[in-house]
Structure formats: structure tokens, C-alpha cells
Amino acid sequence: MRRGINIAVIGGLLMATSYLSITRNGLHADSSITSSSPFGRKEAGIEKKDFSTAASTTDSVKNGGTGSQKDKQSIPIFNDEEVNRRLRRFEESYFVDRGKGVSRYDICQLPSNNPIEDDRSEKVVEVPIQDKDHNNERDDSDWYFWSVFDGHAGWTTSAKLRDELVDTVVSEMATSAYKVTDDNMRMVPTSDSIDRAIKAGFLKLDNEIVTENIQKLLDHPENKNAAAELLMPALCGSCALMSFYDSHTKRLKVAVTGDSRALLGSLNDNDEWTVNSLSVDQTGSSPVEVARLLSEHPNEPNVIRNGRILGSLEPSRAFGDARYKWSRDLQLKIYNKFFGRQLPANLKTPPYVTAEPVVSTHDINPWRHDFLVMASDGLYEMLSNEEIVGLVVRWMEKQKIIKPKTSIFDSIFSRSSDSRLPKVIDVSDSSSKSQKQPFRKGGKGSTGKYILEDENVATHLIRNALSNGGNAENVNLLVSIPSPLSRRYRDDLTVTVVFFSDEDKKAAAESRTGGLEINRAATQGGLDKDVKAKL
Template sequence: MYLFGVFDGHGGPWCSDAVGQSLFEYIAVSLHSPDELEPILRKEVYTSFDNDNTDIMSALESAFIKLDRDICTEAIPNAAEEMNEDLLHISTAGSCACVALVKDADLYIANCGDARAILGTIDDNGNPSVVSLSIDHNVRNENEVKRILSEHPSNESHSVIRSDRLLGLLMPFRAFGDIRLKWPINSLREYLQPYYKKGDAIPQFYFTPPYLTARPEITKHKLTKKDKFLVLATDGLWDLLSPEKVVELIFNHQKGIQSFDRFILNKTGTKKSSLKLKEISELLTARQQAIKNQPIDQNSATDLIRHALAFTSKGQFDSKLLSDVLTFPNPRSIRDDITVTIVYFDQDHIDQIDTKEKQTGK
């Protein structure tokens, strides 16, 4: 079983750092029953999770909700304690998260916010294709807008979403942290306001909290030999490149990086080659095309970021543009932060799993 994820913070890095450090552990715990956890975890830890969540989709949802609950409640001090400002920083900031769990040939995506997961595949004609595995939680998602409006009285229908933001403040409609959109009014006034330096800690039109949730939307996909790679990326990438362009760039980059390897005609190690002249010609043609498309970066994720930030409309790399974008005094005014993770699938392993499942009738 493998876990991958991208975490996009807002209002500071504190919440995304905490989520990135803890979420995988919460998922691991949620995938086990309390009986399994008892020998290795203290009672107060494992009993705080819900019942047996060994179903993967339930476990993912439980882990997201439990971690967010801990982030938002740990900032409230006990009667004998003073306010922990570090915990307050974490809970006041926020973070989106998009997590992938791979078990055998099953791929699960748990998404909370506006990071995104897509699959790079090959269609029946052998052409690159995109499969979207998540949906952004923002104003462009009609179902998400309907969900939020349905959770609050009708007299708040004009105030819940203003200027395309939740309560006029937050663009993603699901996120970890952001206690200003979750805590009761009395808690905001008592615990946050004395430390809040940006004005009133209670947002305008704050009547029926919580307005924000960290509950993820989960999808499941069965991997096949046509599925080549998974891309997890924050919204900073998708603001600049379409999913179709991202898949195209990765496929082209994979062809181009082959030119970095030394060309060996006979890879079997024998003195004679069984290749025919036509096959040799095809190999040389492919090699020539790879050299022609040789990229600057050997890492596909870095290549994507370079294209997003510094390629002109004519498809030409502009080094000055890249320098300007990266060194601009206020970079967030011209670009968002970008995090990209690319996961390549072992085709032989997927074939073995598929063959085994067919033989066992699963």
C-alpha cells in the first residue's frame, strides 16, 4: 500500500505543515481496527477514532475528519493552561489536501479543497488521454455551492458565498483548519480575539457555523495497463496549465529524457543482433526524435513547473520570464505556489495483479 499527497496552505504555512506531517499517520491508524491497534497505541489515542474503519474509503474520510477535529480543538486551552499560540497559528491558518492511496490495482483519491488529481492514460487508439479523479471544491462546482447553501438557513443565501468566496473570505469550500469559519462565536470571541491582530476575529454575517468542512470527496479507480501515471498538484499549476496540456507535456518529457541515456543497439549482451534493418531504422528515428525533444529538466514535475511559469504562447522557453516570476518582490500577486507530485505505475505489476484476479475470479 502506498500513500501520496499534496498540501496547499493558506494564511501561512503552519496548517499545511501540520497536515503534511500527520495525515498519513492518521490514515494508517484509521485503516486498522481498535483490536489491532491496542497492543501498539495508548488507549487515549486509538479509542478517539471511530469504530472499525478498515474499509479504505471510510478510513480515509475518518482520518481527514479526525485530524481536522484535533487541529481545531487542541488550540483551546484547558482551564489550567495558557493559550498555546503555536497551536493557534496552525488552527487559524488553513490547508487543502489531495491524497492518493494505492493498494494493488486500486487507486483511491481523497480530495479536500482545490488541489487536483488526474490520471495520464492511453486511449484505444494509443493517444494520450486524461481521466479526472477529483473535482475542485470552489464556486465553479455547482454541486458544492448547492451543498453549502443547503446547510444554512435560506435567509443566509446571499451572505454565505460572496465575491465567489465562502463568507467573502475563502476560495476553497473545504479545508483543514480555518477556525474562523468553524468555531462557535463564543469560542472565537473568548480564545481567538485576544490574539487576533487583523481586526475582528468574527467574520461578517457569521450566524450558523460551521461554514467549512474538511470532509474529503473520495473516488476509486481500477488501474489498468492503459494507466501510465498519476498527477497530484495544487491549484497554482491548474491555473496555468490544462489537464490535457499537463498529460501531453509529461508524455513528451518521458520520450525526451530517453535521449539522456546512452543508445545501445544490442541490449541483450550478445555479439550478434537479431534486429532487422527496418527495426534498427525505427529505433534510430525514435532516438533522433527524443534528442530533438530533449528537455532542460530530467524531472517531469520540474519540467511542468517550468512550462507553467516560463514558456511563451509560442511554446518557447523564456529564461528572463522565469527569473522575473521567481524573483518578483511580491510573487503571490502574479502566481500562486505550485506543488506537483507525479506517480508512475509499474505496468508489469498491474498486469500480474490483473492476471491473478482473473484466475481467482475476484
């Protein structure tokens, strides 16, 4: 698939002021939005209401300012039309008309960095399968891949993963897991062999980025044009989250390198909505990752400092980030030959960071309305796991994918059943309890209000992440802050949502087109041409 790149509360007659608490660590009542007119001044998609860019008086003083009004700068706030255009610019939605267990998936991105450092990719591979556990029954299985890449220190590593990671994993699976039979079909392998193939694919590509390409550069230093192309994916970094769904086994594999996260929303036997975190954030704050690194580097007390690798890098697993993988001698050679740079502090026994993913397996139950949410960590900084599932549920109700549930309490208190988010039970493994929690107001388990106006559910999640509990003014503000200032308040946001289906394959065979169909209503950003499934 192609790269997806793809306000104020007026009070009084002369001055309107609203306070929004945004700092690097959370939301506090510091920054102000003011307007010199109660009606504002509009031009070219911009409503001329001003936002104070000083995060707080304390931050201003720390950075050399005085903390006074003259330290503040102002930016224009976009009107609703312009905000919607920007939110929907990179949204895409596809109907999957194949009768293979997936009915639809939606994608949306909202940049904060310029250019955006996040990326994503999707692919469908049709594979003839022979299952020895079912009397060598033949089935044309679909392999579905959805990936989210959260880049850092630049966009080049995530772009490399977008272009090559899925193909590298498919090649490893075809070579070492799904063996070819005499009838030119693929045998269904063990779950462990699939896990090993996925891990091998991740490590193979990272080795190419960090080791093989750099050796090419050292062997031919005269090729100046290749220097940036080969160096930058190694020096930049990216987390990677990949989901693999096999329509034959109805099993979902989730591979995570870094701190992007996958969630499974589902109904339990008591007709209650649940959320299961299918991945655990891999950072310097994770007890599991801290224990691993201390074990691998027993005589280095500074291997983890302030929740970061060598006191600097937050994710403990990532592609690229060669500064935490190369030896001291190699780094000196690279820096002396191509550009000057200091070695990381406390560098003693690299590598400290690995691209090896943790792979988990999950059975999908479409009759329980299972759906998958994958996102870069920018979403989880603003919404809890329960809120994300609750928001998808409310969206599904509006789209008539499911029927809204009502209770006697709604009648007693004369309150609409969809006025707030539904209760969602966290059924995640205990290891996920140490995951990063949202820092904005509301916090974990909040059942606050929300905004329900998007046809694309991924856009719906991003809008509500910015809304801080259903406040459209907050959305307009956060979308309006330009890069690079916006990085003080929000990260790049990339979201993919997948809906599974229990559609009967035989019944669907007569009517299905066998491919992907663009859902135009939920692709408001616009695609110039139809996109066909990569089969």
C-alpha cells in the same frame, strides 16, 4: 520523508523591451521588461535587466499611484544558471524497486510565499494481506501514499498535515477497515470501508486542530509557549490531496479536501492519450459545493458571495480555517483572550467549511502507461489538464519510457512529431467541467510549444507552467520576482508525478532491492543522505 522545500527579447541597439501580460486575473500586455544595454549586465547569477512591478496603469492608479513611470519599480532578472538552480532546488526523484506496481515518483516545489505555504508527504507501508476472494491467498501488499497540501494564510496547517495526516489515515484504516486475522494478516476490505476510514482520518485530525487543541489552550491559558503552536494551525488553513494505491488490488483512491487536483494520464484502446481528472475542485464557484452550502444554511443568502465562503474564503473544504468553523461565542473568547480580531462578516450558523474529503476509486492499468499527476492549484492556474498530460508524454518520450508516435502528416509538412504537444482527449466526468481553467495566454486545450530539458518530470511541469508556451524568458522573469511581490503573478507550486509499472513480481524478486533509491540525475537540488522507504 523530509519536508520538500524541497530576459527580455533584445531589439535595437540602445533599449530592449518585452511585454508580458500578468495580472491577478490573467496575462495581459501591461508590464514591461527593459534593459539599458542590449547585452545586459551580469553579476552573481543576476542579469541586470529590469522588470516593471506595476501590474498595469489601472492597478497603479487604484492603489493611489498616478500610473506614470515614476510609480514603477525595477528588479534584477536572474540568468539561466540561477533560474535553474532555483527551479531544481527542491526537486526529488525516487526509483521504487519493489515490483509492486510503482516504478518511480518525482516531486518538485517552487516557493512564491516566504516561507512556502505548500507542503507534501509520501509514505510506503508494507502490509501482509489475506484475500478471501482468492482462496485466502497471502500477499505482502504495499500501501503507497502521496500527498499535496496547499496552505493559505500561513504555513502551519500544511506543516501539521505533512507530519500527521498519513499516519492518522493509516491508523484508521488499520483499525476499522483492514481487520487482523488469526494469522496476523490483514483481510482485504470493501471499497466503501476504505473510503470511510480515509474520511474518518481526515476529520479526526481536523477536529484535533480546530477543537481539541483549542480546548487545551482554554483550559491552560497560562501556557504562553503553547498558544502559537496550538492556535496557528487552527487559524491558518490548508487544502489536502491524498492518493492511496494498494498494490494488491491495483486500485487508486484519491481523497480531496479543497482545490488541489489529481490527474490520470493513460493510453486508450485507440492508442490515443487521455486525461481523467480524478478530483473536482471544491470552491465557492463549484455548483455542487454551492448547492451543498445553500442546503446546509438555507436562510443565509450570503453564505456564498463572489465565489467565496462568506465572501472571503475560496476553498469550501479545508483543514484549519477555524474562523469558518467556530461559533461566534468561541471566537469572541479566543480573540479577547489571546489577540484582537474581527469576526467574519455574515457569520451566523457555522461551521461553513469542512475537512471531509470526497474520495474516488480508480483502477490502474500499468500496461496503458498510466501515470498520476498531483499538484496544488498554482499549476492549474497556468496549464490545462490536457497540456499537463501532453507535457508528461513528451518527457516520457525523451526519457525513452515510451516510443514517440509519428504520423504521415509529420512527413508531409516536414515537421518533427515532437515539436508541439500531442493531442490529449479529456475523458473526465462531467462534474469536472466546472473546474478552474488556466488564466494565462494559451488557455484550455492549447497545444503550444514547450521546453524539454529537465530530468525530473515535476520540475519539467513547473518550468513549462511558467513558460507560457515554451518561452524561456517568461520562466526567468517569473522565477526572479521576489516574495511577496511574486504572489501577484504566481502561487506556490507543488507537483508530484507517479509512474505505475506492470513489472512481473516474480521476475523482479531476484533483482529488486526492496526499497527506494534516490534518482540522483533528477535530484539536482541535492540530498545530504540517502532516504530509505518508510516501511
